[in-house]
Amino acid sequence: MKNMQQLQSEGRSGLEDKHDGNVPRERDGVARVRLPNGAHRLAVTMETWDAIRSRRDVRSYTDQPIAPADLDRILESARRAPSSSNEQRWDFVVCTERRRLQDLAKVWRHGGHVATSAATIALVVPDAADAYTRESIQFDLGQAAMSIMLAAADLGIGSGHSVVEDQGRARRILGLPDDRFCALLIPLGYPADRPLHPIRRPNRRPFDEVVHRERW
Amino acid sequence: MKNMQQLQSEGRSGLEDKHDGNVPRERDGVARVRLPNGAHRLAVTMETWDAIRSRRDVRSYTDQPIAPADLDRILESARRAPSSSNEQRWDFVVCTERRRLQDLAKVWRHGGHVATSAATIALVVPDAADAYTRESIQFDLGQAAMSIMLAAADLGIGSGHSVVEDQGRARRILGLPDDRFCALLIPLGYPADRPLHPIRRPNRRPFDEVVHRERW
Numbered sequence: 001m002k003n004m005q006q007l008q009s010e011g012r013s014g015l016e017d018k019h020d021g022n023v024p025r026e027r028d029g030v031a032r033v034r035l036p037n038g039a040h041r042l043a044v045t046m047e048t049w050d051a052i053r054s055r056r057d058v059r060s061y062t063d064q065p066i067a068p069a070d071l072d073r074i075l076e077s078a079r080r081a082p083s084s085s086n087e088q089r090w091d092f093v094v095c096t097e098r099r100r101l102q103d104l105a106k107v108w109r110h111g112g113h114v115a116t117s118a119a120t121i122a123l124v125v126p127d128a129a130d131a132y133t134r135e136s137i138q139f140d141l142g143q144a145a146m147s148i149m150l151a152a153a154d155l156g157i158g159s160g161h162s163v164v165e166d167q168g169r170a171r172r173i174l175g176l177p178d179d180r181f182c183a184l185l186i187p188l189g190y191p192a193d194r195p196l197h198p199i200r201r202p203n204r205r206p207f208d209e210v211v212h213r214e215r216w
Numbered sequence: 217m218k219n220m221q222q223l224q225s226e227g228r229s230g231l232e233d234k235h236d237g238n239v240p241r242e243r244d245g246v247a248r249v250r251l252p253n254g255a256h257r258l259a260v261t262m263e264t265w266d267a268i269r270s271r272r273d274v275r276s277y278t279d280q281p282i283a284p285a286d287l288d289r290i291l292e293s294a295r296r297a298p299s300s301s302n303e304q305r306w307d308f309v310v311c312t313e314r315r316r317l318q319d320l321a322k323v324w325r326h327g328g329h330v331a332t333s334a335a336t337i338a339l340v341v342p343d344a345a346d347a348y349t350r351e352s353i354q355f356d357l358g359q360a361a362m363s364i365m366l367a368a369a370d371l372g373i374g375s376g377h378s379v380v381e382d383q384g385r386a387r388r389i390l391g392l393p394d395d396r397f398c399a400l401l402i403p404l405g406y407p408a409d410r411p412l413h414p415i416r417r418p419n420r421r422p423f424d425e426v427v428h429r430e431r432w
Contacts, residue, residue: 048370051264052293075427077268093428138351142358154264175431202296211291212309215391
C-alpha cells in the first residue's frame with residue numbers, strides 16, 4: 001500500500017492515485033482512482049501475490065461496466081510491459097460499444113464471451129515476415145497480455161483470452177492498417193459466477209515436476 | 217491486503233502466507249512467508265499496481281541472497297501462468313550456485329549480469345517444428361516471464377531478461393533433454409543501484425499513441 005508521501009510525489013493525470021486532501025482516504029486494498037471528470041472514486045485493489053493467484057479464465061460477465069479510470073489503468077499496464085530492445089511492437093484497441101463487441105465475438109467460433117464483455121482489448125501487431133521476429137513479437141505480447149490480466153485481476157475484473165480466426169472481419173471491425181493484424185482479443189468484465197479470489201489448487205502440473213533445481 | 221479469514225482459508229505449504237497465531241502479524245505491505253524449516257519471516261510486498269509500475273530492467277545486483285520461500289513464490293507464479301489449452305509447455309530450472317551462474321553468464325555476450333544474480337531462472341520449452349506452435353509457445357512463455365518479474369518486483373527483487381545464443385553450452389550446464397531448449401534466462405536479485413519504486417514516466421510510446429478507442 002502506498003503511503004501519503006508516495007501519493008503526493010506521483011499523480012499522473014487520470015492514471016495515478018492522487019492525494020489532494022478532500023477525497024476519500026486510502027486504506028488496505030482500497031485505492032482512489034481519478035475519473036476523467038476530475039472526481040474520485042474508490043477501487044478495491046489487491047496485493048500482487050493475491051492478484052497472481054486470483055487470475056483465472058473468466059468467460060461469463062455481469063453487465064457492470066468497467067470505470068473509465070480502471071480501464072485506463074489496465075491499458076497503462078499493457079503500455080508499460082517490457083519488450084525486446086524496448087521496440088513496443090504493439091497497439092491496443094479498446095472496445096466498449098455493445099454492437100462492436102457483438103461483431104468482434106464473430107471472429108472466432110469460441111469467442112462468444114467477447115459479445116457480453118464489459119470491454120475487450122484487441123492486441124495488434126505488425127505482420128513480420130521472418131520467424132525470429134514473429135516469435136519475438138509473440139513473446140513480448142505474452143508479457144503485455146499478462147500485465148493486462150493481472151492489472152484487471154487487481155481490480156476484481158476477470159479476463160478470458162479469445163483467438164482471432166477471421167482476420168478479415170477483425171480488420172474491418174477495428175479499422176486496422178494493412179501491415180498489422182489482430183493477434184488476440186482479451187475480453188474483460190466482472191465475473192458473473194463468483195468473484196476473483198486466490199485459487200488454492202490451480203489446475204497445473206505439480207510444482208516439483210515443473211521446477212528443477214540447478215539442473216534438469 | 218488479505219484479511220485473517222482469507223489467510224485461515226488458504227495455507228498451501230511453503231508457498232502461502234499462513235496465520236497460526238504465533239508468528240508476526242501482517243500489516244500493510246508486509247506478508248509472512250514460511251521458510252522450508254517451518255519458521256516464518258516477514259517479507260515486504262506491494263500492491264499490484266505498484267509492482268507493475270516498479271518493475272524495470274535490473275542488471276546490477278547486491279550480494280543479498282533471495283530467501284528460499286521468496287524464490288519458491290516467484291516460481292509458483294510462473295507455474296500458475298495461463299497457457300494455450302493449459303498445455304504448460306514449459307519447465308523452469310532455477311540456479312543459485314555461483315559457479316553455475318558464472319557459467320550460464322557465458323551463453324550470451326551481453327549476459328554478464330547472470331553471473332552476479334542471486335538466482336537465475338532458465339525458461340525451457342519443447343523444440344517444436346511448425347511455426348504456429350513455436351509462436352504459441354513464445355506467447356505463453358511471455359506470460360510466464362511477466363508473472364515471474366511481477367512476483368519478483370512485489371518482493372523488491374529486480375529482474376533482467378538474458379538471451380541464450382549458445383544453446384549447446386546452456387544445454388550442458390542445465391542438463392537439458394535433446395528435445396528441449398532454453399528460450400530465455402531471467403536473472404533475479406536485489407537492485408544494486410536503487411530500490412524498486414513506481415516509475416513516473418516510463419520510457420514508452422505515449423499512451424494516446426499506443427491506445428486506440430473503438431477503432432484504430
